[in-house]
Amino acid sequence: MIHKSIYVTEPAMPPLEEFIPYLQKIWETKILTNGGPFHQQLEAALCTYLMVKHISLFANATIALVTALQTLRITGEVITTPYSFVATAHSLLWNGIKPVFVDICPKTLNIDPSKIESAITPQTTAIMPVHCYGHPCDVEAIQKIADIYNLKVIYDAAHAFGVHGESGSVLGHGDLSVLSFHATKVFNTFEGGAIVCPDAKIKQRIDNLKNFGIVSEVRVVAPGINGKMSEINAAFGMLQLNGIEAALRKRMAIDTIYREQLSGVPGIRCLQSAGEKVANYSYFPILVGPEYPLKRDGLYDKLAQNGIHARRYFYPLITEFPMYRSLPSAAHSNLPVAIKAANEVLCLPIYPDLLMAELEKIINIIKE
Ligand SMILES: *Cc1c(COP(=O)(O)O)cnc(C)c1O
Numbered sequence: 001m002i003h004k005s006i007y008v009t010e011p012a013m014p015p016l017e018e019f020i021p022y023l024q025k026i027w028e029t030k031i032l033t034n035g036g037p038f039h040q041q042l043e044a045a046l047c048t049y050l051m052v053k054h055i056s057l058f059a060n061a062t063i064a065l066v067t068a069l070q071t072l073r074i075t076g077e078v079i080t081t082p083y084s085f086v087a088t089a090h091s092l093l094w095n096g097i098k099p100v101f102v103d104i105c106p107k108t109l110n111i112d113p114s115k116i117e118s119a120i121t122p123q124t125t126a127i128m129p130v131h132c133y134g135h136p137c138d139v140e141a142i143q144k145i146a147d148i149y150n151l152k153v154i155y156d157a158a159h160a161f162g163v164h165g166e167s168g169s170v171l172g173h174g175d176l177s178v179l180s181f182h183a184t185k186v187f188n189t190f191e192g193g194a195i196v197c198p199d200a201k202i203k204q205r206i207d208n209l210k211n212f213g214i215v216s217e218v219r220v221v222a223p224g225i226n227g228k229m230s231e232i233n234a235a236f237g238m239l240q241l242n243g244i245e246a247a248l249r250k251r252m253a254i255d256t257i258y259r260e261q262l263s264g265v266p267g268i269r270c271l272q273s274a275g276e277k278v279a280n281y282s283y284f285p286i287l288v289g290p291e292y293p294l295k296r297d298g299l300y301d302k303l304a305q306n307g308i309h310a311r312r313y314f315y316p317l318i319t320e321f322p323m324y325r326s327l328p329s330a331a332h333s334n335l336p337v338a339i340k341a342a343n344e345v346l347c348l349p350i351y352p353d354l355l356m357a358e359l360e361k362i363i364n365i366i367k368e
Helices: 016-029 037-050 061-071 087-093 139-149 200-209 231-262 296-305 336-344 356-367
Strands: 054-058 077-080 098-101 124-128 152-156 176-180 193-197 214-216 268-270 284-288 345-348
Touching: 016 037, 016 231, 037 054, 037 231, 054 061, 054 200, 061 087, 061 152, 061 176, 061 193, 061 200, 077 087, 087 098, 087 124, 124 139, 139 152, 193 200, 231 268, 231 284, 231 356, 284 336, 296 345, 296 356, 336 345
Parallel strands: 077 098, 077 124, 124 152, 152 176
Antiparallel strands: 054 193, 176 193, 268 284, 284 345
């Protein structure tokens, strides 16, 4: 019998004694923040691991999203998805930008490129898609539209750490991509995030903006924010990076077992990959359809009664929250696919330390 509660995710925690030497270094140098040695090391190590040109570390992904929009001086209207964590749209409001929501694809639950063009107005300056669950958006179709209408593309890539498509890292698409290293994400630094960018000059502007707009002791060139990652978070990131491959392998094994075991269950659909070559198995979403004996919330409750805390990512849709719901693009008639997905989705527990017995228990409850 398993009595402990099982959550949708649990951070991979290396043994504490492995973190001590990192802490000793911080105590020796007394450099706690402001782009210190661990900050520099982690930026370099992540560029190598993720195979991207430039990375700027942040205190969290939300401030990174706000800063990404500032970096490219985005104003007016930005086209985005309602099917995401609320921080995606909040980053627009923090910049005085009007979000314009378009519907998602039923297959990937990512923004539907065929719905973007009709949402463009003279005020539109950018598109902010989300690689939901780490499955890549249709990056080519999105870039084509952006090129025709001269729009910037900022990806909320909070779920897409380490994901590769046919043409390399998914983080190489668009103008900027934003990663989250929050405790609940595949790779975590307790709290943290990053902007990935292709250009050294833009990286310099991002670095200035995350440090109050300071460029030298006597010069401040922009109304920047404090978005810096501290040394302790960066040091933890260096330690986490050692274990990331093993963690991803364990996630993959869990993903495989779920797919095998749930494939024949009437009314349960496992979301398919979007064709990524290297996935990160960051989430395991299922869609609970009408042929299943319980509704999604019924299954959610049944799992909870057994100590298993699945999550309804993403329900409610961003467009249901009071600061968004009166926007014309938040109308239900505009978002039928997203509404259906939000009512059917359930993300099942997936993390490296999930035990086989726990996984069996979850599967049995769903099959029962
Ligand atoms: C987690 C998440 C964020 C916010 O990340 P933080 O690092 O917690 O600020 C933004 N967008 C999406 C899609 C997320 O899942």
